Amino acid sequence: MNANVTHMRAKLARLAAMLYHRRLLDTAGGNISARVGDVLCLSPAYSGSLRQWQLEPEDVLVVDLESASILEGSGKLSRESNVHFRLHREFGSYGTAVIHAHAQNIMVFAAMAKSMPPVLEANLKFGEAKVVEYAPAHTTQLAENIVNAIRGQEERIQKQAAGVIAPWHGLFLMGKDLDAAFDAVERFDMNARCILMAQSFLGTSDMLAAQRTALAEGVARFKKA
Numbered sequence: 001m002n003a004n005v006t007h008m009r010a011k012l013a014r015l016a017a018m019l020y021h022r023r024l025l026d027t028a029g030g031n032i033s034a035r036v037g038d039v040l041c042l043s044p045a046y047s048g049s050l051r052q053w054q055l056e057p058e059d060v061l062v063v064d065l066e067s068a069s070i071l072e073g074s075g076k077l078s079r080e081s082n083v084h085f086r087l088h089r090e091f092g093s094y095g096t097a098v099i100h101a102h103a104q105n106i107m108v109f110a111a112m113a114k115s116m117p118p119v120l121e122a123n124l125k126f127g128e129a130k131v132v133e134y135a136p137a138h139t140t141q142l143a144e145n146i147v148n149a150i151r152g153q154e155e156r157i158q159k160q161a162a163g164v165i166a167p168w169h170g171l172f173l174m175g176k177d178l179d180a181a182f183d184a185v186e187r188f189d190m191n192a193r194c195i196l197m198a199q200s201f202l203g204t205s206d207m208l209a210a211q212r213t214a215l216a217e218g219v220a221r222f223k224k225a
């Protein structure tokens with residue numbers, strides 16, 4: 001096996017455990033993939049429910065991107081791998097990693113089927129995380145809806161990542177590479193946390209509209225200077 005693939009399997013296993021400990025992945029679901037050339041390194045089915053995200057590098061599947069056949073790894077393809085294949089095939093020239101996460105703060109936005117505006121400087125580059133049209137989990141229609149919502153955000157993937165919210169389900173995000181995607185999942189979740197905390201402290205329900213205007217004005221002032 002190619003040394004880059006071996007390295008990526010180990011890295012994916014390590015980052016998966018970190019995402020889980022940071023409550024960015026949960027036991028019920030989520031999946032991670034990273035492309036190395038023509039193959040995908042992909043978390044196997046039941047990584048959460050049966051392995052609690054404690055994957056060994058050899059648990060990480062190596063899958064041919066074109067045929068979706070498993071080349072290495074003993075597990076099975078997750079039913080959500082549809083989305084991964086579609087995203088890598090469609091936007092592969094912009095990014096190499098996909099994370100689907102049930103991140104704890106983003107889940108509130110998913111539960112309420114609400115898009116999330118950026119309220120932190122570190123999130124401005126992602127724009128608004130839009131809610132995609134509903135389709136049940138694991139369907140090809142859900143994969144299609146996610147691809148459609150990410151289309152047009154290719155520049156964001158190239159820069160770092162583009163993410164969308166599947167209603168009543170979770171976050172789907174494609175990043176430039178696995179490090180960028182990991183970082184972006186955490187930034188999306190932190191942004192969600194800031195909105196939720198501010199709303200419960202201040203009783204506001206406008207997604208920090210005034211604060212977002214102030215942020216935009218602050219950024220614009222420095223752009224002019």
Ligand SMILES: [Zn+2]
Pocket residue numbers: 029030080100102137169170
């Ligand atoms: Zn899921």
